[in-house]
Structure formats: structure tokens, C-alpha cells
Amino acid sequence: MPTTLAILASAQALITDPTWIFFVVLGIILLAPLLLGRLRVPHIIGLILAGMLVGEHGLNLLSRDSSFELFGQVGIYYIMFLAALELDMGSVAQYGRSGLKFGALTFTIPFVLGWCSCRYLLHYSTLTSVLMACIFASHTLVSYPTVSRYGMSRNSVVVISVVATAFTTFAALLIVALVEGAQQPGSSVLTWVLFPVKCAAYVAFVLLVFPRLGRGFLRRYDDGVMQYIFIMALVFLSAALAKLAGLEGLLGAFMAGLVINRLVPRTSPLMNHLEFVGNALFIPYFLIGVGMIINVRSLAGGVSALWPMLILVATGILTKWIASAIMAWQGGYDRNGMWLMFGLTNAHAAGALAIVMIGIDPHVGLMGEETLNGTMLLILCSCLVSGLATGKGARALALTDTTPDENRGSYHGKCLVVYSQEDTVSVMTQLAILIRNPYIPDSLMGLSVAYDDDSNEGAGRHRRGQKLLESAQKTAAAANVRMGTLNRLSTNLAGGILHTIKEFDCGEVIMCLADRTAGTPKSSLGPVIDNVLRGSHREVMALRGIVPPGTLRRVIVTIPPKAEYEVGFYKWLEHVCRMGEQLDCHLDFHAHADTLPYIRGYMQNKHPSLRAGYKPMEHWEDWLALRNETGKDTMLVVVTARPGFISYQTEFDDLPYKIHIYFSHTSVMLLYPDQWGDPQDSVCVFAPNGSAVTRRPRTLKNWLRQFFTQ
Structure with missing residues (x-):
């Protein structure tokens, strides 16, 4: 019986012409939020569900070809970049300690409980359990556009959650890099000695060179197109350098957003261009591509196939909720703040995809079809829960936040x-x-x-x-x-x-x-x-x-x-x-x-x-x-x-x-x-x-x- 990976490789989609492929994708980006918005389903979830419908495991209209991989990769970087770019650095300085505290909670609790559930309930190997624990501990700010639409991007709960995202993403991908390096046949003591040196050199280069380079360019050239291309070039240069240092490109995109943050005012034309292109094309492409990977048919494989998936989904969602509840209790936040915190830190998408793709790589060989399907189901369920929780918390906080008259x-x-x-x-x-x-x-x-x-x-x-x-x-x-x-x-x-x-x-x-x-x-x-x-x-x-x-x-x-x-x-x-x-x-x-x-x-x-x-x-x-x-x-x-x-x-x-x-x-x-x-x-x-x-x-x-x- 062919495996899921074999099906993904051999499926022939009904639509193969590039013009029609792009038309269908644009139609999904346009219509999915409109249709599902009537059902009060967040547009993020609508795009993922639409990807499931038109993908290989649905109607098989489109195949996840190189265009989805390219645009999806840009979309992943865009999400992390915009999350850092829209940060109020003054708020980060004010709430940075709380953010690191929440980051430690939302990393440690899912990592420890996730490793135990995979090792002792599902009987995975030690290293496979470590990779799955990294998936549980990391998260992606998939629902961050919802926060931006409500004007809550500088709220203390959001800032704390974004700082925690940076911490958990860095820690999880660092552990994955160590596991991947240990599985590579060419790794040696010199490799591990050079790893922290390369990371330190990368961080120093980005912190010292990017701000000066960006400030000089933006002063000299005021053309909107040139400024946009320049900023995006810095983002992908940072991602590429992060990969050379042995890190993931996601961290590079996030790092670029942090150092460019002060150069792009929130209400500037350049910021509007960056948000428009990302939210209109690249991020929707990424979400549709995520939906196309998910194989819902694997749920019909009986209790033996369904049980591991349910364990993975329950572990990934409940551990993040526990961490958010503890942080809300210790930080004095109300129920709305807890739901917003949980919604932002619950979605497993970009980091989970990166980790599972590393795990199924033949050179690593720590994951198989079961973990792949379980991870895809975790991505679907966590994104659904994340969108609903974020929408609920952001809407409630926006209604109870400071009235505009106080600041006029x-x-x-x-x-x-x-x-x-x-x-x-x-x-x-x-x-x-x-x-x-x-x-x-x-x-x-x-x-x-x-x-x-x-x-x-x-x-x-x-x-x-x-x-x-x-x-x-x-x-x-x-x-x-x-x-x-x-x-x-x-x-x-x-x-x-x-x-x-x-x-x-x-x-x-x-x-x-x-x-x-x-x-x-x-x-x-x-x-x-x-x-x-x-x-x-x-x-x-x-x-x-x-x-x-x-x-x-x-x-x-x-x-x-x-x-x-x-x-x-x-x-x-x-x-x-x-x-x-x-x-x-x-x-x-x-x-x-x-x-x-x-x-x-x-x-x-x-x-x-x-x-x-x-x-x-x-x-x-x-x-x-x-x-x-x-x-x-x-x-x-x-x-x-x-x-x-x-x-x-x-x-x-x-x-x-x-x-x-x-x-x-x-x-x-x-x-x-x-x-x-x-x-x-x-x-x-x-x-x-x-x-x-x-x-x-x-x-x-x-x-x-x-x-x-x-």
C-alpha cells in the first residue's frame, strides 16, 4: 500500500497550467474569507480549509508544486518578519522580562510533557520524542494578522506573546539543529565548536551592519519600490546567513524585523507596502499550502491510526493552554488576556513544518508517516483553535481597552x-x-x-x-x-x-x-x-x-x-x-x-x-x-x-x-x-x-x- 509520501510525490492534479493555477489561488484568497466570514470562521482557517479542499487529499485540483513551496517559504518568513517589524520596541523593553518568563513557561511545559507523552505513551525513540517535543514547544504567529486588524499589536499581552515566540522558536530550532547535526555522518567535534562561533558572528553582523546599511539607503533613495525591494533583500539575506550559521531561516527573518524595526515607522508608506504585499499574496499562499499537505483521509484508518494523532493534538494544544493559564494567573491578566495569549502561542505551523520536514529527511530518518500525519493534524487543529481563541481575546480586549478620547x-x-x-x-x-x-x-x-x-x-x-x-x-x-x-x-x-x-x-x-x-x-x-x-x-x-x-x-x-x-x-x-x-x-x-x-x-x-x-x-x-x-x-x-x-x-x-x-x-x-x-x-x-x-x-x-x- 503506498505511503502518504509516495502519494504526495505521484499525485497528478487536474489543473496544471500556471495561468489557471494562479487564477484558482487568487480566487481562493478572495472568496474563502468572504464565504466563511458569514459563518464567523476566521479567514486564516478558511484558507487552510480551502487548501485541504483543492489539494491532493481533497478534490485534487492543484498539486503542491514548486510555486507553493517558494511562495509558502516567503510567507513563513513574512509572518515572522512582520511580527518583529510591528513590535513596539519600547514595549518590548518594558515587558521583555515578562515575555522571557512566558517564553520559558510555554517552552518548558510543552517540551517536558510532550517528550513524556511521545516516549512513554506512543513509545517513540528518544531523539524522535525530542523532535516532537520541539514541535509542541515551538509555535508560529499564524493568527497575528487578526491582532493587527483589531489594532492590538502593541498591547502588553501581544508583546509578551511575541517575545515568547522569539524565545521558543529560537530554543526549539536550536535543539533541532543539534539533533540534525548529530544525525549527519560528517559531524565532528569541530562542527560543534564552530556552531556557537558562527551563531555569534551572524548575530553581531546583523546587529551592526543592517541598521547602518538600512538607514543610509532609506535616506538616499525615497522611491517606494526600491525601498520595498531593499527591505525584502535584507530579510532574505538575514535568513540565508542564519542557515549558513546552522540556524533556521525563520530566526533570520525575525532577526531582520527586529533590527529594521526602528527604520520603518508604523504609519509610513513603506510599512503599508510591506503589510499589503504579505497579507495579500505571500501569507495566503503559505496558509493554502499548509492545508494542501494535510491528509484527512488518514483519519479513516481506524482507532490504531487515530490514537497517536489524538495524543499529539491533545498534547500540543493542552500544554500551551496550561502555560498560558499559569502566565495569566501570575501576571494578573484577566480571562480575555489569557485567551489572547493562548491563541497567539498555540498555532503550530511554520516551526512544526520545518521540524517535521527535517525529521522525514532520509539523512535524519527520525520520523515516518505516522508522525507526519499527526503533525499535519496538529497544524490543522491548532490553527483552528488559535484563530478562534485569538479572535475572541482580541475582540474582547479591544472593546475594554483605553477609550480614544483619553488620547486626543x-x-x-x-x-x-x-x-x-x-x-x-x-x-x-x-x-x-x-x-x-x-x-x-x-x-x-x-x-x-x-x-x-x-x-x-x-x-x-x-x-x-x-x-x-x-x-x-x-x-x-x-x-x-x-x-x-x-x-x-x-x-x-x-x-x-x-x-x-x-x-x-x-x-x-x-x-x-x-x-x-x-x-x-x-x-x-x-x-x-x-x-x-x-x-x-x-x-x-x-x-x-x-x-x-x-x-x-x-x-x-x-x-x-x-x-x-x-x-x-x-x-x-x-x-x-x-x-x-x-x-x-x-x-x-x-x-x-x-x-x-x-x-x-x-x-x-x-x-x-x-x-x-x-x-x-x-x-x-x-x-x-x-x-x-x-x-x-x-x-x-x-x-x-x-x-x-x-x-x-x-x-x-x-x-x-x-x-x-x-x-x-x-x-x-x-x-x-x-x-x-x-x-x-x-x-x-x-x-x-x-x-x-x-x-x-x-x-x-x-x-x-x-x-x-x-
Whole structure:
């Protein structure tokens, strides 16, 4: 009687034409979630069941050919890579100890109980029992896309589970590598001596080279296709190097995600491209391929054939549940947290497939048809249970999690981005996506204002503005963010911006901090920005970005004394926190000793996982010393104030000049917070740039200083 392996090798599928094969696969990816979604079956399970239906052991429509092996391998790597890429590294640092504790539990309990059940109940050999115990101990984040859809990827339970996944996967595959090496005829003492050396060299190379290589490439090239190909090349290079070191490629993909994590902001176009391609093609291909391997007909072989499979399935699922229950009890998590933890760590797919394929390899010869069928049934049942448990836990936690109102800041209006230069469109749009309020619809708006002088030049400027807005919309759409646009003509540029702020109730404005020209006063940011500041008390951010925001590693924030008394204090602080959270970079706050407790308290209550430092700055003039701490991978945020308000200082008058002289090498944002009252200054509508009729008040000392230094 032919074995399952022989059937897999000799089956002839009904559909062999590549075009029709790809069409059927796309049809499954499209229709399986839609049809089974009506039955409330998770789409992950639907794809596995669809693979069983069309595979060799079902209707035999498709064979698991090289395309499924290739795309499935990419899908396995993609799952591990995205799991690491979507990690909040601040949360990992915060919950890393708990994650390692859970990893030790969810590895040790299944490994020990699994080895005992295989050795004493099923009477497998010692090494075969070790391989099966590694299958029980390891798990794959198959249901992680469900967590992402509920927006729970940074929840503490999810972070702990992902850290535990890294631990169990590494430990299990390390043991498998040792067993495989012991079975190889060419292994020697030198092989075992070199193994830890190769592993250490691999880890050191990835940690030291990949971040520098990635940051340099992403700074130099902003084309979305090139960035995507580059990131994927790093992932597969890491996987290939891991295999050379004697590890599994899964660990290499996960390692690549960890080191690239800080280079790809969560809401960036690059992140959207990575998730889209993986979730639309590679991961579904992998899940369909898993279903095609499962031989349901083996269940009809009688009690003698069914008993070992039931033992394997029960051991694999129950041991993971025991570990999750113990961790939830010790960590103080409720029932929903336990179900989510169990769902994420219960699915045996990628690691189990890798281990069983190693076990049935003729050079190893530790597994046969019984263990193969049992493992395939374990994959099916564990994925079914994992999808249901993850969906139940994630849905319940999402409903009971923190309400959006607690994190909206002091004002809920649109974020208005004013475009004037072509080379700044991408950076300004990416930054606006980072700081916008994600809890309100249509929170992003682009504006271009052209001077209307009734000439052909005015029409040309209007067309140029439309091109800028189209480019901004493409950048926002690539990040899956909707941006409204307005291209208007005005006899006064600042007036056009101010009218837009009022008409569309914009809460904050981002403008380009242009290079200074000869004859510009030291106190001026340019006539347009100056008059927008005079004509509105909404938050204004004047930005000069020299590198894409995703390549920033640190944000330095300087705050003047008494800034906590301004009405917009917590609003701009929330914007800075959103930027740090999305970029996963370090925040350094330099402020007066009386102001720092307010900042630290807000950070601990609202953003406890953010990496932040708090340094007292007794005198405002000390902020100039920060020029020695800044570089291309740093952004300097200077919080200032409009004249006449409580945190305003006369030293603010020459801020634009000092920024130009001392900080030309770094990205800079001058931030003017929301402030009380209505502006009293008027704007002259007859000047193209809106030169104000009134000027900001200055002291005699300040006037004399400017007179003699200009």
C-alpha cells in the first residue's frame, strides 16, 4: 500500500497550467474569507480549509508544486518578519522580562510533557520524542494578522506573546539543529565548536551592519519600490546567513524585523507596502499550502491510526493552554488576556513544518508517516483553535481597552499642511501623518496658495501648486491615509492660509521653514509664516527636514520656562509623543526643573513605553549647547511662544537666525503652541506675502541690539 509520501510525490492534479493555477489561488484568497466570514470562521482557517479542499487529499485540483513551496517559504518568513517589524520596541523593553518568563513557561511545559507523552505513551525513540517535543514547544504567529486588524499589536499581552515566540522558536530550532547535526555522518567535534562561533558572528553582523546599511539607503533613495525591494533583500539575506550559521531561516527573518524595526515607522508608506504585499499574496499562499499537505483521509484508518494523532493534538494544544493559564494567573491578566495569549502561542505551523520536514529527511530518518500525519493534524487543529481563541481575546480586549478620547489632546481639528516647495512635500506629509489625530476622520488636509496677480505667472503658480498637492496625496495614500486638498488663489498668501484655517477649523498647521535670504531680519521666519503666527493662535510648526522622518533615531525637545502654563502645552506634547511612538525613537526633553515634572507625569500616564530622557535646563540660553548633540539622524524641536504670552522671552526674537547659523546640519521644527485669545494684528491684503501692518512688541534693549547687529 503506498505511503502518504509516495502519494504526495505521484499525485497528478487536474489543473496544471500556471495561468489557471494562479487564477484558482487568487480566487481562493478572495472568496474563502468572504464565504466563511458569514459563518464567523476566521479567514486564516478558511484558507487552510480551502487548501485541504483543492489539494491532493481533497478534490485534487492543484498539486503542491514548486510555486507553493517558494511562495509558502516567503510567507513563513513574512509572518515572522512582520511580527518583529510591528513590535513596539519600547514595549518590548518594558515587558521583555515578562515575555522571557512566558517564553520559558510555554517552552518548558510543552517540551517536558510532550517528550513524556511521545516516549512513554506512543513509545517513540528518544531523539524522535525530542523532535516532537520541539514541535509542541515551538509555535508560529499564524493568527497575528487578526491582532493587527483589531489594532492590538502593541498591547502588553501581544508583546509578551511575541517575545515568547522569539524565545521558543529560537530554543526549539536550536535543539533541532543539534539533533540534525548529530544525525549527519560528517559531524565532528569541530562542527560543534564552530556552531556557537558562527551563531555569534551572524548575530553581531546583523546587529551592526543592517541598521547602518538600512538607514543610509532609506535616506538616499525615497522611491517606494526600491525601498520595498531593499527591505525584502535584507530579510532574505538575514535568513540565508542564519542557515549558513546552522540556524533556521525563520530566526533570520525575525532577526531582520527586529533590527529594521526602528527604520520603518508604523504609519509610513513603506510599512503599508510591506503589510499589503504579505497579507495579500505571500501569507495566503503559505496558509493554502499548509492545508494542501494535510491528509484527512488518514483519519479513516481506524482507532490504531487515530490514537497517536489524538495524543499529539491533545498534547500540543493542552500544554500551551496550561502555560498560558499559569502566565495569566501570575501576571494578573484577566480571562480575555489569557485567551489572547493562548491563541497567539498555540498555532503550530511554520516551526512544526520545518521540524517535521527535517525529521522525514532520509539523512535524519527520525520520523515516518505516522508522525507526519499527526503533525499535519496538529497544524490543522491548532490553527483552528488559535484563530478562534485569538479572535475572541482580541475582540474582547479591544472593546475594554483605553477609550480614544483619553488620547486626543486638547483640540480635535484637522492637521493642515501648507506646501510651497517640491523637495519638501514628502517629508512634510510623512511628518503630518505621524502627528495627526488618528481617531477622527479626514484629519489631514493639504493646502497650496498661489498669488493671484491676474497674469500667466499666477496661472502657472496655480498649476504648480496642484502638482504639489497631487504628490502629497500619493504619499498619504501610500500610507493608507486619506488627505483632502485645497488649491487656492489669493492676493495675500498668509491671508489665504488664515482663511483656510478658519473655514476648515484646522487645529494645527505645518509649514516649510525656508532658507534665509540676504536682508532677512534675525527675528523673521519669512513674511508668510510671520503673518500666519500673528493672524492665528492655533499651533504652528515650521519644519525644515533634511532626512525622511523614518531615519530619525532621536528627537531633542527644548522647552522654555513656564511653558506648562500655556493652553496648548499638552497638545504639542501629545504631538511629540505620537512622533516618538511611531518612529520608535528616543525623546530627550530639555526644560526648566519646574516644567519637567509635568512632562514626566504625562509621559508616564499616557505613553509609559516611550523611551525618554529628562534633563533640566535652568537658563534658556543653554539650548545652544545642543548643537554638539545633533546630527542627520536627529530632529531638534524648539518650543517657543508668541509675543505677549506667559512663556515668551525676548531671546526668542533671534531664534530663526540662530537656527540658521548653528543648526543647519540637522532637522529642525520651531513649534508655536495653541494660545488663548484672538489675534489682534491685522494683515495687509495688498502685499503678496501679507506684510503685517502692525509689528510684534519689542523692548528698547532688544531694539538696540538688533539695530547694532544687523
